[in-house]
Amino acid sequence: MTLPWNPAQYLKFAGSRTRAASELLARVPLEAPPAVVDLGCGPGNSTALLAARWPGARITGVDSSPEMLAAAREAMPGIAWIQGDVASWTPDAPVDLLFANAVLHWLPDHEALLPRLMGCLAPGGVLAVQMPMNGDSPAHRRLRELAGPAGDSGGWRPPLAPEAYYRILAPHASSVDVWETEYQQVMTGLDDIVEWAKGAALLPHLRGLGAEEAEALLARVREGLAGLYAPQPDGKVLFPFKRLFFVATRA
Numbered sequence: 001m002t003l004p005w006n007p008a009q010y011l012k013f014a015g016s017r018t019r020a021a022s023e024l025l026a027r028v029p030l031e032a033p034p035a036v037v038d039l040g041c042g043p044g045n046s047t048a049l050l051a052a053r054w055p056g057a058r059i060t061g062v063d064s065s066p067e068m069l070a071a072a073r074e075a076m077p078g079i080a081w082i083q084g085d086v087a088s089w090t091p092d093a094p095v096d097l098l099f100a101n102a103v104l105h106w107l108p109d110h111e112a113l114l115p116r117l118m119g120c121l122a123p124g125g126v127l128a129v130q131m132p133m134n135g136d137s138p139a140h141r142r143l144r145e146l147a148g149p150a151g152d153s154g155g156w157r158p159p160l161a162p163e164a165y166y167r168i169l170a171p172h173a174s175s176v177d178v179w180e181t182e183y184q185q186v187m188t189g190l191d192d193i194v195e196w197a198k199g200a201a202l203l204p205h206l207r208g209l210g211a212e213e214a215e216a217l218l219a220r221v222r223e224g225l226a227g228l229y230a231p232q233p234d235g236k237v238l239f240p241f242k243r244l245f246f247v248a249t250r251a
């Protein structure tokens, strides 16, 4: 059973979610790549950035969720949208950019996955990745206490340490750029943090629940957040959110 991705729920926070994609893209050192792939393209928000930077490129979006792909296809009919699993999907010919914003933390075994992806690049091609590193935040810890572990049923995993990614990528790359950013996301209140988590991190916990059970879980999570994030004088809440980025150029 696949996760119940909901494009509208995910895009409620399109600005914050796409900002990381935009900052990742800014570090991609390619002038005019002919073939570009957006892995885990979701509803196409990250793909739109790629199309805007390289209007002449052949762009492909790959995602396992039919719901996300349907939204992407509707937004941008000119792109090749493919349903596939990043764990096994391989391009027909080597490509110049594999862009993976907010997807690889849903996949296991990065020690094997990343060398395989590097092998899908043409010489000089780039693998650009961003993953949330927020598993240790108060909200995510509380969420796991209340919702239980996602288990191996499609849950996201915390990324490895930055130096582990350097170690995995360096043998395949002429350069590896790794960095972290902590965003201070301004939320209108604690309900917004629940809405944010409903778009992605809570999906493995919501899968298979009926409407009433889901509402009960969301209410518990909302109550559990009380006191974790102090309101600012204007009533808003700062929701710190850490992300890990890397850009590797194939030797």
Ligand SMILES: C[S@@+](CC[C@H](N)C(=O)[O-])C[C@H]1O[C@@H](n2cnc3c(N)ncnc32)[C@H](O)[C@@H]1O
Binding pocket: 005, 017, 018, 021, 039, 040, 041, 042, 043, 044, 045, 046, 062, 063, 064, 065, 068, 084, 085, 086, 087, 100, 101, 102, 103, 106, 107, 200
């Ligand atoms: C958080 S969204 C990211 C969307 C977009 N890339 C962005 O920058 O906002 C994660 C996407 O990864 C997809 N995904 C998760 N695991 C996948 C897998 N193994 N293969 C392909 N897509 C996957 C989900 O269906 C979802 O659309």
